Amino acid sequence: MKRNVLKWVLMLAVCGLTTGAFAQSKLTDEQKEELLAKMEQYRAELNLSDEQQEMVKSINTAYFEGLAGLKASEGSKLSKFKKYRTLSETRDEQMKQVLDKDQYKRYKEMQKEMKGELKSRRK
Template identity: 60%
Template sequence: MKSLFTIMFLLLAVLAPGLVNAQSKLTEEKKKELQEKFETYKTELNLTEAQQEKVKVINTAYFEELAGIKESGGSKLAKLKAFRKLSDKRDKEMKAVLDKDQYAVYQKMQQEMKKEIRSKRT
């Protein structure tokens, strides 16, 4: 398990420079949203320095892929499926980075965000 985690970390370290360039494709509004989300995670989850770097990489990749889904020409159902798959991927990556207590807080934050989004729809 530890070697898998090490391999994932090294892979992220190798890919991180490409993600930084990809981030420049985000609009200023999305860059600001990304930074705000990171600051929220950093504070609410009490992230260590090592965790901060990993979470930043995960969130940058998530926002980039999310922007791609939003811009795609697929149906709403296809976009919803892609979004759910992307969210599941991010949750698994976050679970690998966070400890048990931090992940519980993260899940609670995600549930609150879902409730907020649903309340805006109605």
């Protein structure tokens, strides 16, 4: 019961934040395309319901808005990294509330795959 109430409160908070984010989006067209591509990948690989799609879209939009703001911000690499870590942890917690156990497990696997791809690109 508590988990359901928490899930709905979290969903409403995210929806409220993303509504304002769309009105004054910091995302470039390229970042918006990346967001849409990521949403399509999640929808296909995680087999999301319509309700889950909307919540995941809100979560990812807030995350990408945060990343865009972080890239434009001033500060040390360490402070930016800490903010990035907070954004990622918040996103993971929200995704955990929206996805079932199998979907969340696949979501984490997808993240590991993406990290591996990024590392191989850097070399």
